[in-house]
Amino acid sequence: xxxxxxxxxxxxxxRLSQIIIGLVFTPLLVRIISQEQYGxxxxxxxxxxxxxxxxxxxxxxxxxxxxxxxxxEESDEILPIFCSIFLSLTYGIVSTVVVFISLQFDIVxxxxxxxxWILSPAILFENLHNAARGVLYGLKDEHIAEVxxxxxxxxxxATGLVFAFVGYGLLGVFFGYTLSFILTGTxxxxxxxxxxxxxxxxxxxLLERGKDxxxxxxxxxxxxxxxxxxxKTDILLVEHxxxxxxxxxxxxxxxxxxxxxxxxxxxxxxxxxxxxGLWADNEVEAxxxxxxxxxxxxxxxxxxxGIGLFALANPFLSVYFGQGYxxxxxxxxxxxxxxxxxxxTRVIIPALQATGWIRESQMITIGGLILNxxxxxxxxxxxxxxxxxxxxxxxxxxxxxxxxxxxRQSPIAMVPPYLIAKIIFIQAVFGVVFLSLVSIINLSALFxxxxxxxxxxxxxxIFNIASGVIPIAEIKSQAxxxxxx
Numbered sequence: 001x002x003x004x005x006x007x008x009x010x011x012x013x014x015r016l017s018q019i020i021i022g023l024v025f026t027p028l029l030v031r032i033i034s035q036e037q038y039g040x041x042x043x044x045x046x047x048x049x050x051x052x053x054x055x056x057x058x059x060x061x062x063x064x065x066x067x068x069x070x071x072x073e074e075s076d077e078i079l080p081i082f083c084s085i086f087l088s089l090t091y092g093i094v095s096t097v098v099v100f101i102s103l104q105f106d107i108v109x110x111x112x113x114x115x116x117w118i119l120s121p122a123i124l125f126e127n128l129h130n131a132a133r134g135v136l137y138g139l140k141d142e143h144i145a146e147v148x149x150x151x152x153x154x155x156x157x158a159t160g161l162v163f164a165f166v167g168y169g170l171l172g173v174f175f176g177y178t179l180s181f182i183l184t185g186t187x188x189x190x191x192x193x194x195x196x197x198x199x200x201x202x203x204x205x206l207l208e209r210g211k212d213x214x215x216x217x218x219x220x221x222x223x224x225x226x227x228x229x230x231x232k233t234d235i236l237l238v239e240h241x242x243x244x245x246x247x248x249x250x251x252x253x254x255x256x257x258x259x260x261x262x263x264x265x266x267x268x269x270x271x272x273x274x275x276x277g278l279w280a281d282n283e284v285e286a287x288x289x290x291x292x293x294x295x296x297x298x299x300x301x302x303x304x305x306g307i308g309l310f311a312l313a314n315p316f317l318s319v320y321f322g323q324g325y326x327x328x329x330x331x332x333x334x335x336x337x338x339x340x341x342x343x344x345t346r347v348i349i350p351a352l353q354a355t356g357w358i359r360e361s362q363m364i365t366i367g368g369l370i371l372n373x374x375x376x377x378x379x380x381x382x383x384x385x386x387x388x389x390x391x392x393x394x395x396x397x398x399x400x401x402x403x404x405x406x407x408r409q410s411p412i413a414m415v416p417p418y419l420i421a422k423i424i425f426i427q428a429v430f431g432v433v434f435l436s437l438v439s440i441i442n443l444s445a446l447f448x449x450x451x452x453x454x455x456x457x458x459x460x461x462i463f464n465i466a467s468g469v470i471p472i473a474e475i476k477s478q479a480x481x482x483x484x485x
Contacts, residue, residue, distance in 0.1 A: 004290065007142045007270040014146025015262050018153045025157040026255060027320055029173070030248075032164050035324060039244030041170055042251035046232035048119060053228050055095035055123050058220025059088045060134040061272060062213045065354060067138025068273035069280045081135050083210040085192065087217070088131035092124035099123065115174055122178040125185030132188025138273050144191060148184050156180035219358045226365035230395060233369070234376050234388040241380050250385040252321045253328040257335035260309055261343030263301035267294045271350035279355050288413040291351055295415050296423060298347040300464065302340050303427035308456045310336050310431075311438040315445035331389040338393025341400035348403050357410050364402030368395040423469055430463045 030038050063084035099120045103113060129152065136145035156176045163172025235254070239247045271294065278286050309316060313333055318326040352361045372395035379387025408414060434456050443451060464470040 004270060004274050007140060007274060008266060010142040010146055011266045011269050012263070014142075014150050015266050017146075017150045019259060019262060021150070021153050021157050022255075022259075023320075025161065027322075028161055029164065030252075030321055030325075032161065033169060033173075035248045036244040037170060039239065039247035039251070041173065042235055042247055043239040043244070044115060044170070044174075046235045049228050049232055050225070052123065052126055053224050054221065055091055056127055056130055056221075057087060057091040057214070058217030058224060059084055059091070059127065059213070060130040061220045061224075061353075062217035063131055063134030064137035064273045065216060065276045066209065066213050067135055068140075068276045079206055079209045080138070080213060081192070083206070083213050084131050084135055085128075085189070087210065087214055088127040089124075092127035095127075096120060096123050114171060118171060118174050119178055122181045125178075125181040128185035129181055129188050132185070132192055135192060136188075137269070140273070142270070148188050148191075151187075152180045152184040155183055216358065219362055222362050222366065226362065226369040230365065230369045230372055230392075230399075233373055234380075234392050237373075237376050237380050238385055238388050242384050246385055249325060249328045250331060250388055252317060252325040253332035253335055253385070253389065256309055256316060256320070257332055257339050260302060260305035260336065261339055261346060262305075264298040264343040264346040267298055268346040268350050271347070272354055275351050275354040284411060287351060287355070291348070291412060292415050292419070294347045295344065296419070296469075298344055299420075299423050299427070300469070302343045303430070304457070304460050306336050306340050307427070307431040307434055308453060311435050311456075312448055312452060315448040318445045319449055328385065331385050334386070334389035334393050338389075338396035342396035345396075345400045345403050348407055351412055352403065352406055352410060355410060355412060357406055360406045361403060364399055364406065367402065368399040371395045371398050422467070426463050426467045426469050430460055433463075434459055 029041075033041070063080065066080035066084070069080075099116065101107075103116060103120075106113075129148065133145040133148060136142065136148075156179075158176070159179055160173040160176030163175055164170070166172070168175070235247060235251060238250045271290070275287050275290065278284075278290075310333055313336075314326055314329045317328055317332065349361055352358070372391055375391035375394055376388055379391050381387075383390070434452075437455070438448070438452055441451075461470070465472065
């Protein structure tokens with residue numbers, strides 16, 4: 001448990017740092033470039049995300065699972081580490097060559113060619129960056145991996161904003177994106193080299209490890225592609241049907257909506273390698289205990305941030321993005337509802353993947369993507385960004401329901417229904433009280449963001465501690481564990 005808490009703290013610190021960087025980067029960017037350019041930035045970044053996912057081959061998740069399963073003896077660790085780096089390098093080289101050929105033969109539309117020339121070097125180095133992070137996660141050195149990840153985000157934000165400000169616009173922003181991966185991808189490989197990673201002899205066991213990692217990574221690509229398209233298809237469809245300005249509005253709602261699941265995302269990142277190690281040692285009861293704790297605190301965090309953002313959606317958008325983005329308020333509220341379900345799912349998915357249910361879980365994600373596309377094609381032409389938000393929320397709920405069905409079939413015990421009912425009831429009471437206060441007390445947008453969040457957090461603690469959802473003894477126990485880490 002101490003190892004898991006240490007991992008959670010490292011990843012949470014990294015994720016919070018990235019959120020802080022994003023909180024500074026985005027409002028500066030939307031004030032440097034126009035709303036239409038921000039819409040193009042969102043749609044291009046959505047397309048890049050899909051391309052990059054395909055080129056990575058699922059190595060990040062595959063490597064952290066494989067290294068965690070075989071960690072212990074140095075001779076055991078070297079094989080999955082080498083295979084991970086070799087596969088990521090191979091995937092990156094092949095993908096970069098394919099992109100260069102596409103550019104040479106004008107397969108890519110002319111308007112995207114300058115951007116792709118700038119972004120193409122990022123393919124190889126992003127692969128190395130992610131493989132190094134995956135290995136470090138598997139070795140339980142998440143703190144080093146998070147330093148790499150935060151550094152990449154900081155380099156991107158700083159260089160992208162500077163080049164955009166001096167007149168290079170979106171080209172400058174994406175140059176910063178590429179530079180960040182070149183620097184941190186190289187640094188990640190150097191970290192592994194300094195740990196004494198050497199070329200192992202080519203044996204049957206090495207080939208088997210490589211096949212296992214490539215297979216698991218392949219499944220991750222399928223599910224990951226479904227997940228990325230699930231997050232980005234609506235952006236691309238809004239761009240197609242409604243144009244860049246509508247895309248900018250829609251993306252301004254997506255950015256904060258996805259922020260509220262940062263705690264479940266942290267749990268997801270920590271759980272895969274941790275549960276893979278427990279599963280390899282046949283520690284099923286330990287897995288059950290961790291899942292119960294993860295689900296509880298996942299729901300609590302989603303409720304705290306989701307209810308707060310739902311109540312303060314309009315002032316947040318008008319202050320953070322600018323008054324012109326307040327039109328996205330109802331869109332943000334719809335997305336928050338869907339995000340609550342998908343955020344909860346993110347706690348469950350790594351346990352299913354680490355215990356042998358990866359294909360079924362990924363197929364549910366693909367099903368959610370197909371549903372998302374169908375509903376969005378129907379709703380976006382008629383209802384615009386409101387239709388996109390509705391379609392996305394429906395698909396999120398579908399993925400949640402599908403993974404719950406798989407969970408019931410797996411050897412992992414379900415969280416007791418009475419516990420879930422109690423947690424949900426207390427959060428509902430907190431939500432009603434907080435939403436009522438926000439609607440009754442009339443403050444300016446800026447003062448609302450200064451006054452209501454600490455008030456909401458105070459009320460959240462009162463309701464959950466008084467009801468026993470968050471036991472005082474548990475808080476003291478975790479604080480003591482953190483103090484000795």
